[in-house]
Amino acid sequence: MTGEITVSLPTANDTWDLGRRIAAAIRPGDVVVLTGPLGAGKTVLAQGIGAGLGVLSGVISPTFVLARVHREGRLPFVHVDAYRLAGFAELDDLDLDSDVADSVTVIEWGEGLADRLASEHLHVLIDRSGLDERRTAVLHANGAGWLRRLDEINR
Numbered sequence: 645m646t647g648e649i650t651v652s653l654p655t656a657n658d659t660w661d662l663g664r665r666i667a668a669a670i671r672p673g674d675v676v677v678l679t680g681p682l683g684a685g686k687t688v689l690a691q692g693i694g695a696g697l698g699v700l701s702g703v704i705s706p707t708f709v710l711a712r713v714h715r716e717g718r719l720p721f722v723h724v725d726a727y728r729l730a731g732f733a734e735l736d737d738l739d740l741d742s743d744v745a746d747s748v749t750v751i752e753w754g755e756g757l758a759d760r761l762a763s764e765h766l767h768v769l770i771d772r773s774g775l776d777e778r779r780t781a782v783l784h785a786n787g788a789g790w791l792r793r794l795d796e797i798n799r
């Protein structure tokens with residue numbers, strides 16, 4: 645069961661706010677995958693999700709740490725940069741599976757990896773069209789749970 649919506653993001657603040665709205669709809673065990681070219685705004689969106697969960701600071705690009713777990717919010721927030729992972733073996737080495745069921749897992753560049761972690765997930769593809777700040781996000785719901793929540797996020 646899949647479906648998608650497109651959201652216009654004129655400024656970085658709009659991207660951050662979309663993250664807040666995703667966070668408001670999030671439940672334990674959720675997996676959110678963020679894809680898009682370099683500098684698209686994946687980390688900004690992850691920061692908005694973190695803020696919505698009550699993680700007040702420290703959500704930064706996970707590029708150099710691969711994965712970071714923030715525990716001060718309403719749910720453990722696992723932030724992963726899959727781009728740097730050599731492959732599935734390395735993802736397993738991070739021991740993420742043990743946490744997925746009661747955490748929120750947000751994976752930048754996680755296409756492909758997400759299916760392995762959770763067949764039901766929200767895929768957000770961020771793209772920039774021109775040279776200005778404007779971005780467009782396509783939110784693709786995989787599974788009935790996310791499909792139902794798309795409207796809520798789109799408000």
Ligand SMILES: Nc1ncnc2c1ncn2[C@@H]1O[C@H](COP(=O)(O)OP(=O)(O)OP(=O)(O)O)[C@@H](O)[C@H]1O
Pocket residue numbers: 653654655656657658659680681682683684685686687688689705752776777778779
């Ligand atoms: N509409 C917008 N949405 C998101 N970010 C924007 C927007 N307009 C400008 N920006 C700026 O673009 C940059 C996006 O950086 P960010 O680190 O979030 O991208 P990323 O997709 O995570 O990059 P990387 O591929 O390096 O991980 C930020 O400096 C942000 O302020």
Ligand SMILES: [Mg+2]
Pocket residue numbers: 686687705706752
């Ligand atoms: Mg990033």
